[in-house]
Amino acid sequence: MPTTKKLAELFRALSAEDVGSATAIAAQICKGEENKGHRSAARILRGALNSNGSSTHVADTVAASETRNGSGVLSTAIVRLSTDVHLSDVVLVPSARRELQGVILEWKHRERLRRRGILPRAKLLFHGPPGCGKSLTARALGLELGIPTYLVRFDAVIGAYLGQTAIHLRQLFHFAETTPCVLLLDELDALGKRRGSPLDVGELDRIVIALMQELEHARPTGLIVGTSNMAKHLDDALWRRFDLTLRFGAPGQKALLGFAKRVAAAKGNKLSAAVTRRASKADSFARAEQIVIAEARSQALRDV
Ligand SMILES: Nc1ncnc2c1ncn2[C@@H]1O[C@H](COP(=O)(O)OP(=O)(O)O)[C@@H](O)[C@H]1O
Numbered sequence: 001m002p003t004t005k006k007l008a009e010l011f012r013a014l015s016a017e018d019v020g021s022a023t024a025i026a027a028q029i030c031k032g033e034e035n036k037g038h039r040s041a042a043r044i045l046r047g048a049l050n051s052n053g054s055s056t057h058v059a060d061t062v063a064a065s066e067t068r069n070g071s072g073v074l075s076t077a078i079v080r081l082s083t084d085v086h087l088s089d090v091v092l093v094p095s096a097r098r099e100l101q102g103v104i105l106e107w108k109h110r111e112r113l114r115r116r117g118i119l120p121r122a123k124l125l126f127h128g129p130p131g132c133g134k135s136l137t138a139r140a141l142g143l144e145l146g147i148p149t150y151l152v153r154f155d156a157v158i159g160a161y162l163g164q165t166a167i168h169l170r171q172l173f174h175f176a177e178t179t180p181c182v183l184l185l186d187e188l189d190a191l192g193k194r195r196g197s198p199l200d201v202g203e204l205d206r207i208v209i210a211l212m213q214e215l216e217h218a219r220p221t222g223l224i225v226g227t228s229n230m231a232k233h234l235d236d237a238l239w240r241r242f243d244l245t246l247r248f249g250a251p252g253q254k255a256l257l258g259f260a261k262r263v264a265a266a267k268g269n270k271l272s273a274a275v276t277r278r279a280s281k282a283d284s285f286a287r288a289e290q291i292v293i294a295e296a297r298s299q300a301l302r303d304v
């Protein structure tokens with residue numbers, strides 16, 4: 001059973017109509033039960049938490065509560081992402097895994113650090129080619145910390161006027177400062193790479209500057225994770241705003257092979273020599289996964 005302290009936190013969040021925090025605490029309770037080995041209790045609790053079966057519902061509810069508090073953009077600008085993938089299931093190079101475990105440790109002991117005037121690392125930038133685990137890692141971090149992950153939809157953040165965009169950004173970062181969550185600024189280059197482009201003189205520049213200012217001053221309660229497929233297009237000044245930058249490189253054959261075997265085993269399949277060859281030559285984990293799953297699909301239908 002969760003402790004009285006945890007339940008009191010939950011009740012406080014509910015009485016403040018802070019649905020974001022209530023959800024985060026409920027998720028922590030689920031994880032706590034899981035850690036204690038109470039798997040069926042954890043399953044029942046998780047089921048109840050997601051009982052309407054929609055991953056966007058919680059974001060909608062959070063947004064509705066924020067709207068009541070006068071910050072409407074969140075109803076369209078964030079989408080809750082769910083995952084059951086743990087960090088241990090993500091293929092990472094040892095140095096990246098060590099850094100991320102460090103971030104988790106710092107977050108768990110953030111009060112101890114703060115008492116000594118030290119901030120935990122909370123603003124992370126993942127860069128590298130597509131399909132190599134950047135967004136997946138952000139979601140896995142949410143699961144490890146027992147807090148929800150929200151994807152930011154930039155199209156909804158960018159308003160008709162710069163002033164409006166700046167207000168939206170402020171609301172977004174305020175949300176990250178008051179609600180324990182992983183706020184995922186996915187594919188930042190979509191914004192950053194165009195800074196200074198002759199096509200978007202002025203306006204886009206200023207949007208990126210507003211984003212950088214928010215990032216600079218942000219003290220998130222959870223984590224802010226930015227990702228980029230094209231790091232060289234990112235503004236240098238943007239890089240400096242992050243506490244940790246990690247490169248997710250294209251995987252080598254050995255890593256791809258191990259990954260393909262695991263995916264096949266999870267589907268109850270054995271890899272044929274031809275599929276093994278193709279998967280180990282893929283340019284990303286996402287592509288290798290597609291190859292193995294396509295094979296599993298056709299094997300499953302072979303005898304129909
Ligand atoms: N390092 C990895 N470990 C395990 N699975 C991975 C990894 N990278 C990619 N995948 C698989 O490919 C999918 C897409 O990866 P994603 O994290 O979205 O890539 P990106 O780097 O473009 O953000 C994941 O949901 C997962 O199924």
Ligand SMILES: [Mg+2]
Pocket residue numbers: 131134135136186187227
């Ligand atoms: Mg991604």
